[in-house]
Amino acid sequence: MDERQEDLTSGNNEDHHEAGTVSRRSFVGAGVAATVGAAAGAAVAGSAAASSHEGKPGQPHNPRTKDAMPTRNLGRTGFQVGIFSLGGQAAIERTFNADLSAEIVNRALDLGVNYIDSAAAYGKDEEWGRAHGTSERNIGQVMKTRRSEVFLTSKTHYRDYDGSMKALESSLKNLQTDHLDLWQIHNLKTADQLEQIFAKDGAIRALEEAKAQGMVRHVGVTGHYEPLILVEALNRYDFETILMVVSAADPNYLSFKDHLLPTALEKGVGIIGMKLAARGRLLSDWTPPPIEKQRPSMATELPGTITMKESLHYSSTLPVSTNIVGVDNVEQLEQNVKWASEFVPYSPERMAELEKRTLPIVRQALYFRRWDMGSV
Numbered sequence: 001m002d003e004r005q006e007d008l009t010s011g012n013n014e015d016h017h018e019a020g021t022v023s024r025r026s027f028v029g030a031g032v033a034a035t036v037g038a039a040a041g042a043a044v045a046g047s048a049a050a051s052s053h054e055g056k057p058g059q060p061h062n063p064r065t066k067d068a069m070p071t072r073n074l075g076r077t078g079f080q081v082g083i084f085s086l087g088g089q090a091a092i093e094r095t096f097n098a099d100l101s102a103e104i105v106n107r108a109l110d111l112g113v114n115y116i117d118s119a120a121a122y123g124k125d126e127e128w129g130r131a132h133g134t135s136e137r138n139i140g141q142v143m144k145t146r147r148s149e150v151f152l153t154s155k156t157h158y159r160d161y162d163g164s165m166k167a168l169e170s171s172l173k174n175l176q177t178d179h180l181d182l183w184q185i186h187n188l189k190t191a192d193q194l195e196q197i198f199a200k201d202g203a204i205r206a207l208e209e210a211k212a213q214g215m216v217r218h219v220g221v222t223g224h225y226e227p228l229i230l231v232e233a234l235n236r237y238d239f240e241t242i243l244m245v246v247s248a249a250d251p252n253y254l255s256f257k258d259h260l261l262p263t264a265l266e267k268g269v270g271i272i273g274m275k276l277a278a279r280g281r282l283l284s285d286w287t288p289p290p291i292e293k294q295r296p297s298m299a300t301e302l303p304g305t306i307t308m309k310e311s312l313h314y315s316s317t318l319p320v321s322t323n324i325v326g327v328d329n330v331e332q333l334e335q336n337v338k339w340a341s342e343f344v345p346y347s348p349e350r351m352a353e354l355e356k357r358t359l360p361i362v363r364q365a366l367y368f369r370r371w372d373m374g375s376v
Contacts, residue, residue, distance in 0.1 A: 068112025075270025
């Protein structure tokens with residue numbers, strides 16, 4: 001099964017109706033279509049400018065990146081990141097996969113990838129189910145010798161201070177480093193979770209303390225469930241990055257592009273794209289496994305409707321800094337880097353055509369989204 005780029009759903013799984021109670025603020029007035037069109041051109045110009053300098057002193061530096069693919073500024077961090085980055089799921093999150101994981105990570109760095117995404121909750125065992133920390137440990141075996149080449153990130157799936165600080169301690173140990181370049185709130189979904197992280201003993205306190213102590217350099221938030229919850233999070237706190245869904249299927253239901261991207265741009269937040277393949281379910285070369293072997297919430301008999309190259313170029317046309325993609329093997333990694341090197345922004349017509357092609361498979365392509373607002 002193709003499991004490229006899957007940001008594991010953590011926290012409560014209930015479809016809480018309080019997610020809909022967040023105030024519907026007015027968004028940036030010019031409209032997303034105009035914003036995206038202008039940003040696409042700016043991104044190309046920004047990519048050329050980024051290649052002329054290496055970012056702030058003390059930041060990681062992979063000397064191969066600027067020749068491997070376009071680079072962009074990661075928001076206020078000042079870091080110049082390649083438009084393709086390595087996700088810590090798929091092959092890397094599996095137990096008993098240390099050798100392949102090391103091969104993938106080493107090859108990624110050799111090819112110019114300079115950003116790696118992981119999370120404390122990432123880990124999968126075929127027999128025992130979740131195996132938290134596996135992804136970090138598999139990445140850490142390479143970080144012990146090549147830490148300076150990569151902008152290294154992880155996440156806390158806890159909403160409280162104590163749980164988050166324990167998760168950070170484990171993450172640093174697993175990744176064999178003394179600091180993270182970016183630490184993020186993992187998959188913020190509901191209004192209840194929003195209040196939990198901002199409570200006196202909430203996860204925001206952990207982010208601030210970890211940053212003050214130099215354990216993390218930057219802080220961010222991630223999510224793929226409900227865009228307005230993340231809008232509210234950005235309005236309430238000065239996050240430096242956001243990891244969000246930017247696939248061609250996204251505009252067809254509870255669109256993050258329409259409802260969250262304008263706020264992120266307005267605030268100068270570094271934007272990281274995810275869910276480019278939706279565990280393969282977005283891709284035309286994916287063959288669905290037997291229904292009985294699929295998770296019920298993700299079950300489908302339909303292949304996807306666009307290619308991985310189209311998905312990567314669609315996302316890169318949007319004003320994002322980078323896109324994280326997990327891979328099953330080195331060959332997939334090499335192909336993705338090649339496609340990133342060939343990137344040319346799509347026209348508005350091409351973007352709309354890809355969005356329309358994903359409409360018949362919107363549920364399987366957005367299986368991780370809140371689906372309690374009626375059917376489409």
